[in-house]
C-alpha cells in the first residue's frame with residue numbers, strides 16, 4: 001500500500017486553475033520526482049500535501065486512511081516535512097535557531113546548549129561543503145544564497161518526518177553540496193523514508209529518482225519508473241499534444257536580420273544569479289529568454305537596466321559601452337524596462353493615471369513642471385496603441401484592472417521611444433485580451449526597429465513571439481534556439497540541461 005496518495009486534488013485562485021487534477025502516489029523507501037513546465041502546478045500539489053494550501057476538491061490518504069490536513073503544523077503531526085522553493089528563514093536569527101525554530105514548542109524557555117547541540121547534528125551532515133562563515137551561531141542574513149539554501153534543507157531534515165518534500169532544493173547549491181545532499185537523501189531512502197523531489201536538472205532526476213510523475217497544465221499525466229523511461233519520453237509527456245500548435249505559431253525570424261544593426265551587445269556578463277551570458281541583439285529583433293522560473297533570466301534583465309549592476313562582463317549600446325550602474329543612466333541612453341511585478345517595479349499606487357504614465361517622459365525631457373494638458377497629449381497615442389481602457393487621467397491607477405495598469409506602465413516607456421525594450425515576464429497576472437494587445441504592440445514595435453528582450457515564464461509566449469530563445473538553467477545559458485529549432489520539446493529539453 002502506498003504511504004501517501006493524493007487523488008484528484010484541485011485548487012483554483014480566482015481565474016487561475018493552479019491545479020486541475022493532481023494525482024500522486026508515493027511509496028515508503030522511494031525518491032519520487034515531480035516534473036512539469038512552468039506553472040504546471042507542481043508547487044501547488046506539494047503545498048496541498050504539506051498543509052499550506054487547502055484543496056478545493058480531491059482526497060489525501062496516508063497509509064490508506066483518508067486525512068484532512070488543515071495547516072503545516074498538522075502536516076508535521078502526520079509525518080510530512082517540506083522544503084519550500086521560496087526560502088522561509090528568519091534573517092536575523094542564527095543558523096541553529098532557523099534549523100529548529102519550527103520544531104520548538106512556541107514561547108517556552110529554550111535551552112540554548114541543547115539547541116546548538118541538536119542543530120549541529122544536521123550541520124555536520126554537510127561537513128566540508130558548507131563554506132566559509134557557516135556555523136550554528138552565524139546569523140542567516142550574513143550567509144550566501146547557497147548557505148541559506150543549506151539551512152532550509154537542514155530545517156526540513158530536522159523534522160525527521162517519514163515523508164519529506166523538496167521543492168527545488170538545489171537551485172543555489174554547487175556540485176559538491178548537491179552530491180552531499182543526494183548522499184543524504186539516498187541514506188534516508190534506505191531507512192525507508194519517502195522523498196518527493198522537484199528538480200530543475202534532468203541529470204539529477206535520473207541520478208536520484210525511482211519514479212517520476214509528470215504534471216502538464218495542472219493535471220497529472222503519467223507516473224513512470226525511472227529505469228523504464230528516458231529523458232525524451234519524460235519531455236514528450238511534459239509537452240503533450242499541443243506542441244505542433246506552438247511550432248506553427250512560431251514567429252518568422254526578423255526580416256533582413258543579417259543586415260540589421262546590432263543595438264545591444266552583451267559579453268560574458270556575470271552577476272548575482274547569472275554567469276557568462278553573451279548575446280548580440282539587432283534592431284527589430286525579439287530575443288527570448290526561456291527556461292524554468294528563476295534561473296537567472298530576470299537577474300540579467302535587471303542588470304542590463306542598471307538596477308543591480310553586474311560583477312563582470314561588458315555591455316554596449318549602439319557601439320558605446322553602457323555603464324549599467326543606475327536605471328537613471330540607462331533610461332537616458334534609451335533603455336526601457338517593464339516588469340510583470342507591478343507592485344514592486346511598476347505602478348505608483350494611489351497616484352493618478354497621468355502621474356503613472358509620464359514619469360519617464362519627465363525624466364528624459366528634464367521636465368520639472370509641465371502643463372497637464374500637454375502631458376496628456378503626449379501620453380494619448382501610446383495608450384491608444386495598447387487599447388488601454390480608462391475613464392480619465394485623474395483617476396487613481398488602482399481603479400484599473402491588472403491588464404490596464406500594465407498597459408499604463410508600458411505606455412510610459414513609449415512616449416519617448418527607447419532603442420531597447422527589456423520585458424521581464426510582462427504578462428504576469430493579466431488577462432488574455434490584455435496579453436493579446438500587448439504582444440500585438442511588441443511585434444509592431446519590433447517591426448519598426450525596436451530591439452526587444454523578452455523573458456516570459458509562459459513558454460507559449462516565447463515560442464510564439466521570439467526570433468531566438470536563449471534557454472537558462474542555474475544562471476547560465478544552456479542552448480540558443482533559432483529558426484525551426486524553436487519547439488516546445490527543445491525548449492523543455494534545454495530548460496532541464498546543465499549550463
Ligand SMILES: Nc1ncnc2c1ncn2[C@@H]1O[C@H](COP(=O)(O)OP(=O)(O)OP(=O)(O)O)[C@@H](O)[C@H]1O
Pocket residue numbers: 013016017018019036037038039040041042043044045292293
Ligand atoms: N497563491 C496563488 N495565487 C494565484 N495564483 C497562483 C498562486 N499560486 C500559484 N498560482 C498559479 O497557479 C499556477 C500553478 O502554480 P505552481 O506554482 O503550482 O506551478 P509550478 O508547476 O510549481 O511552477 P513553478 O515552479 O514555475 O512555480 C501558476 O499559473 C501560478 O501562477
